[in-house]
Amino acid sequence: MTAPTDGGPAAHLREQLADRLQGVGLRSVAWRAAVTAVPRESFVPDGFFRRGNSPRGTVWTPVTPVTEGREAWLEEVYADETLVTQLDGGVHPGDVDGPVPGSPTSSSTLPSLVVRMLEDLDPKDGDHVLEIGTGTGYSTALMCHRLGSDHVTSIEYDPAAAARARTAITTAGYTPRLIQGDGLLGDPNGAPYDHLIATCSVRTIPDAWLRQVRLGGTILTTLSGWLYGSGLVHLTVGENGTAEGTFLPGTVSFMIARPQAAPDLGDVSDLLKQPADERPARHGPEVLRDWVPLFLAQLAAPGAQYLGTRVAGGPRLIHAIDIRDGSFATLVPDDLGGTFRVDQGGPTRLWDDIEAAIDVWQAAGSPPQTAFTLGLSAAGQRVWLDTPDRPSWVLPT
Numbered sequence: 228m229t230a231p232t233d234g235g236p237a238a239h240l241r242e243q244l245a246d247r248l249q250g251v252g253l254r255s256v257a258w259r260a261a262v263t264a265v266p267r268e269s270f271v272p273d274g275f276f277r278r279g280n281s282p283r284g285t286v287w288t289p290v291t292p293v294t295e296g297r298e299a300w301l302e303e304v305y306a307d308e309t310l311v312t313q314l315d316g317g318v319h320p321g322d323v324d325g326p327v328p329g330s331p332t333s334s335s336t337l338p339s340l341v342v343r344m345l346e347d348l349d350p351k352d353g354d355h356v357l358e359i360g361t362g363t364g365y366s367t368a369l370m371c372h373r374l375g376s377d378h379v380t381s382i383e384y385d386p387a388a389a390a391r392a393r394t395a396i397t398t399a400g401y402t403p404r405l406i407q408g409d410g411l412l413g414d415p416n417g418a419p420y421d422h423l424i425a426t427c428s429v430r431t432i433p434d435a436w437l438r439q440v441r442l443g444g445t446i447l448t449t450l451s452g453w454l455y456g457s458g459l460v461h462l463t464v465g466e467n468g469t470a471e472g473t474f475l476p477g478t479v480s481f482m483i484a485r486p487q488a489a490p491d492l493g494d495v496s497d498l499l500k501q502p503a504d505e506r507p508a509r510h511g512p513e514v515l516r517d518w519v520p521l522f523l524a525q526l527a528a529p530g531a532q533y534l535g536t537r538v539a540g541g542p543r544l545i546h547a548i549d550i551r552d553g554s555f556a557t558l559v560p561d562d563l564g565g566t567f568r569v570d571q572g573g574p575t576r577l578w579d580d581i582e583a584a585i586d587v588w589q590a591a592g593s594p595p596q597t598a599f600t601l602g603l604s605a606a607g608q609r610v611w612l613d614t615p616d617r618p619s620w621v622l623p624t
């Protein structure tokens with residue numbers, strides 16, 4: 228159950244990391260013991276990517292023991308930072324020599340967030356946990372240390388990440404059940420589980436998760452969507468396919484589960500030239516920036532995606548676009564940039580729906596995300612504010 232510890236600089240760095248996380252995610256002796264035992268460097272053996280800027284946009288530079296020198300590299304591995312380990316579903320730090328463009332598709336999550344979620348999940352001795360999104364395997368290993376490998380199953384969608392995680396987890400001395408596949412389908416063969424924890428986000432809770440977690444068990448996941456709104460929710464499973472739970476504090480976000488990723492927007496220039504109704508906007512683009520308003524906007528317009536454009540010499544325009552039915556809302560600033568006009572086209576008035584949700588929230592006193600609850604029943608999945616009889620938003624199916 229215990230990872231090999233070297234007693235050298237890495238062991239010292241693990242202690243330092245645990246000290247730093249104390250009160251910032253880490254709350255218990257049991258999880259502290261896991262943090263001080265599991266060698267994070269083993270889960271990023273060929274390094275990670277550091278984000279940077281170039282004239283052509285974001286680039287990612289490989290950070291490896293060779294580029295940095297082992298001691299400096301180890302210090303970075305034990306920073307409370309997310310370590311991006313894969314770009315575009317296939318590029319790893321060992322594959323490239325210098326900065327490359329790309330989008331992160333796998334990582335070792337911010338340690339303070341990993342332990343905070345493990346503390347929130349709070350599995351007890353003997354509990355069986357299903358993890359969705361093995362990633363590097365670091366969080367899987369922490370759970371193996373705490374609960375014993377026989378009590379942990381982890382599913383990773385990406386074949387290359389799954390293979391790397393298997394090697395790292397095995398090398399660190401743990402033997403959980405590891406599955407390469409779609410975590411949205413869960414693990415029927417290992418069910419029932421006491422808890423499910425997802426380190427990728429979902430737009431809607433998969434039925435399989437509900438079926439595979441026992442009555443009274445819990446599901447901890449981020450609910451996200453195509454506008455990049457997000458919220459961490461802790462559900463308790465009830466009878467007959469029901470579950471309910473409130474959103475937890477904090478601004479927690481994860482990459483979306485791959486099968487639920489947004490459809491490609493493609494070239495929308497013709498779509499945005501379609502006829503549109505114009506009116507003054509009551510709420511501007513800040514709705515798509517601020518944490519709780521963005522979450523609400525996404526609940527109100529779950530098919531919408533964000534796009535910013537600028538025509539030469541013109542103002543920056545913010546669009547919400549539902550590419551599936553061709554609906555769009557474009558926020559156009561006035562000359563002084565203080566107020567906005569909204570142009571809406573297609574079958575759905577996206578901005579009307581978004582503003583209505585913001586109105587409900589503001590009428591309730593603009594409460595934090597913890598005032599929202601997610602409820603699942605045979606009738607569907609709904610998020611409500613304060614009490615279930617208040618206006619609510621149905622999650623996409």
Ligand SMILES: C[S@@+](CC[C@H](N)C(=O)[O-])C[C@H]1O[C@@H](n2cnc3c(N)ncnc32)[C@H](O)[C@@H]1O
Pocket residue numbers: 332333334335336341359360361362363364365366367382383384385388408409410411426427481482483484485486
């Ligand atoms: C943020 S990383 C996981 C971090 C990991 N727990 C760690 O500590 O290293 C998210 C992972 O979820 C995986 N993922 C995305 N969609 C998935 C799905 N449907 N089923 C299982 N894994 C998925 C991604 O490939 C990625 O490796």
